[in-house]
Amino acid sequence: MATLYRAIVCSLVFQHLPWTASAAKEDLRYVNPLIGTDNGGNVFAGASLPYGLAKPVADVAGQNTGGFSTDGSKVTGFSHMHDSGTGGNPSLGNFPLFPQYCADNIVDNCKFPITARAVYHNNHTVVSRPGYFALTLENGIHAEMTAAHRSALYRFTFPAKSAVNGDALDPLILLDLTDLWESRQNASIAIDPHTGRIKGNGTFLPSFGAGYYMSYFCADFAGARVRDSGIWVNDRAGSEPKELFVTRGFNNFYLQAGGWVTFDSPDSGEVTARVGISYISSDQACANAESEIPSPLDDFERLRTEAEEAWADKLSPIKITPGGVSSSMLTSFWSGIYRAMLSPQDMTGENPLWQSNEPYYDSFYCMWDQFRAQMPFLAILDPSALSRMVRSLLDTYKHEGWLPDCRMSLCKGWTQGGSNADVVLADAFVKNITGIDWDLAYKAMVNDAENEPLEWEYEGRGGLQSWKRLNYIPYLDFDYLGFGTNSRSISRTLEYSYNDYSLSVVGRGIGKKDYTKYLSRANNWQNLFKKDQTSYLENGTDTGFVGFLQPKYLNGTWGYQDPIACSALASFCSLTSNPSETFESSVWEYLFYVPHDMATLIKLLGGPESFVSRLDYFHTSGLADIGNEPVFLTVYDYHYAGRPGLSAARAHTYIPASFNASETGLPGNDDSGAMGSFLAWSMMGLFPNPGQNVYLIIPPFFEAAEITHPETNNTATIRNVNFDSSYRNIYIQNATLNGRPYTKSWIGHEFFTQGMTLELTLGETESDWGSRKEDLPPSLSDAVAGMDVHRV
Structure with missing residues (x-):
């Protein structure tokens, strides 16, 4: 009290x-x-x-x-x-x-x-x-x-x-x-x-x-x-x-x-x-x-x-029409945006390690956290600062040989999963962040994908021999090229898959012919899907779902990790305590981390209805850890099954219950503004799938939100019709974009740069808006939308 x-x-x-x-x-x-x-x-x-x-x-x-x-x-x-x-x-x-x-x-x-x-x-x-x-x-x-x-x-x-x-x-x-x-x-x-x-x-x-x-x-x-x-x-x-x-x-x-x-x-x-x-x-x-x-x-x-x-x-690019929401909700929102700009820290002129005319930023702490919401937020709020940060990452690559994954106080931080600076670069690319040498960026990303450093615990990727030969990271890998914590084989496989997808996006966009190799590697996550794997709670209750990711040995035989291990119902798993085949997250949670090909994942899990049932169970059983960043996109994964209304409902179960204006008002470490950015995105009614030109749409938590792009000076508006501050009307019934009917459940970055107006008519019950196949967010397996990596 x-x-x-x-x-x-x-x-x-x-x-x-x-x-x-x-x-x-x-x-x-x-x-x-x-x-x-x-x-x-x-x-x-x-x-x-x-x-x-x-x-x-x-x-x-x-x-x-x-x-x-x-x-x-x-x-x-x-x-x-x-x-x-x-x-x-x-x-x-x-x-x-x-x-x-x-x-x-x-x-x-x-x-x-x-x-x-x-x-x-x-x-x-x-x-x-x-x-x-x-x-x-x-x-x-x-x-x-x-x-x-x-x-x-x-x-x-x-x-x-x-x-x-x-x-x-x-x-x-x-x-x-x-x-x-x-x-x-x-x-x-x-x-x-x-x-x-x-x-x-x-x-x-x-x-x-x-x-x-x-x-x-x-x-x-x-x-x-x-x-x-x-x-x-x-x-x-x-x-x-x-x-x-x-x-x-x-x-x-x-x-x-x-x-x-x-x-x-x-x-x-x-x-x-x-x-x-x-x-x-x-x-x-x-x-x-x-x-x-x-x-x-x-x-x-x-x-x-x-x-x-x-x-x-x-803060000035954003304007909110509250529509009667409480001051505590406004405090949560603006405070989340504020925290997104505390880090990374601009240390230009304070770097003794090398001489350069490029910017130098520090306290990327860590990109495994920041790439999911915080750095994409800067793409709309402060794109010039984001450009300087990306240039700093590339300058670090030029002088130290690797893109950092985590960096603080001039030192190399521990790599938590993949080479997630690759996702930051791809996200900046598809959103046309200017002032960046994209040929240099591609070279740096290829270095992550092809060359293994001696000490991959703080830069690059480990296990690349197996990654290229077996198309997954094995459990108890034999890796003599480099050294690191030999764990996280499942989470690294999923993250490497998306890192390579990010590389293919930039490569295709700047005309590199070898981008198809990395596009192919983006499918490697499927090699750890064990279709007959079951899952039980600690009390022996069968969760009722079959088909999960599992570790695999070098010889192709299956290992085992309890799908609920490392979840919010079990012990925490990190690099230093209880290292496992998933990092700070469970097999249950990582199963939903296929940002580039959710359509294939949904098919593997039995189709949209089965997928939604599994996602609901994950969020209501206590397995979901809302206090850690891997959970972010799972709140919005319903979009890919044609149920965007359920994403809106799920966001409301966490805000303000887990994100509020009290001193205990965050469910976990803010991680350089990652939690604050998740909150701000959600309350504005959009959520990014980073590395792609995709923002998933739900109704804002306010009557309207306006975002003026700092470089084009165009103002994008998201407006609710039938908005009520008690949040009974949280389901989109229909939508218009610049006055014309709009049925897609997602929108691209041009919404911000061109200054469009998205008007959402709300109701108390879920509608079929955004449910048709042609209205779903793009997936790699979709022959048309999945190849849409255009810049705006």
Whole structure:
């Protein structure tokens, strides 16, 4: 109840903020960055620009993967770099600051180690808005923060007297040479005794990848006279020396160390901390801060306003006619869109690994999550940014030899399934994202399909000998060309099939004759379909369905994986825990992952009626894991069986039950805005089949949605007739496109670029709209529609 109460209060506060009267800023008031900060959403709640590198927020001791959580745990510091929505180990959180008082103004009376200094905050004081975050600690210190692109600005307001004993004390701000994961290998720090400027660097480990990275900082303070400074190690501090080099420590004894500055009690009570960050050098971190925040005492409100304006501009292509829906539904919608533009982070000019004039983006975390909804969303909302991201992927290929599948902090992240940058490229191609060298893109995709890297756990694909010879990835494959986690044979087979389909799309589109080879490989998924395989629940109940994917050995004989294993009814399966032949998903769920040839899948499963029955069982039995990305397309797979109305009904079972405006309002990790994008697409009434020029149509959750394409400046409109905000009328009875009858259950990207109007007449019961064979979304096995890979 406390979480729900805070969500309601936050929503009411947003509705009375003194925003500028522009439409975009009116929408911005509905963004609540606290959604998903509890219950495993791991959302970043702090201040950031769109795709910004600097991301300041309060870090807590509890659910701190994204830094801050509304779980009520203690605040341990305020750090300047974060990722949003990721799973696994906490990401970034490098070089946190922590303000406090020292009893009797004796530095050694302050608390330096993380657990000793941690303090509760008052929940009702938390304010989180685009470009701004604030809270008040239990000791009375009020912390506010905002961000430029590569630097953060904090404003700490100290009470006139200590909350501990009422004495007038001088404040201290420490800087800790650590990160949220405590992965630091070594670090250096230096304090200027005259100005209090702290500079330093550290070597850290990526939270979901291989190798290490170095990051740098430069911290300046203003608002009060610097009284003293020095370093601290473990629980003791000293004014001398002013420099320190620290290693990790031995075994479990993690050395805690950093620097500190004390100030005379400020007249205004405020001390600002400006922190520049860089991956190049401490000097560049200082230069970033000085150029972006030249006057720390005066720039706070300017930065905050500029951040609001930047976010309002990014939201401006979309306009909603609510039609009486609740403010919480609007908050869910706009917050989901906001989270889609927190990552990847624009690190152009901050890449020390190679020299290039191309953009560099980082925190693709991971494309296995992002390609399904988040990156296709940018194709309509911010195509110029998507172009820069794709160019960055291709530049990474040029300099490192492979398209990344997952990347963070300059490091190669673990590959979760296939080479899913291929799907990102194909999606950009069919949607005519400009500024991309498509010959280079095709070369990079062919490299994924033909060449096996030595270490395919973090780039490319493994098992390519078997893939080419046997046309599937075998269970317990014999692979001596490269090395990786020898698991996921089922999910990799399905993903490789779609990766090769994506390659054929680009190849055919730019006139490459060998595209037919990859089009043929796109059928390989069928080689793991065992038509007589049954499935039982854990209590022995027969699910009643026959025909499932199963692992297959090198010699062509069948292995076995329980179809319900790795589902929401069984144990979670990942690379590190319980590795199986499907990744983070079950055989039940992966069975529906044939995005390019659903017609063949439906035929294998006994036809449309049997397929719908199986899909219903999957979603109603507890097998479906709505908290993980592979489930997304299954919500809309009814379209391919001629039942688009059931896709609409299924979307309404998950929204708002699993996606809502509370702090626990996400069913799983947001994964760089993937969950938010799924929500936003669904509420707008379209869902992409990424890598294809296909958007599946359901009625929007609003009376109307308008999307103005940022490059063509044409406005696409989806309008409901007979809309009711109680959602009784959720079934399309008939439709018109630009005033003419429209019977297809899908539409292409030209809807956005040309600015069409789709009007949907709704009713309370399912109709036969979109049910004819000629109205179904295209499949590869369809001789006509399946070859439609045209660009728009």
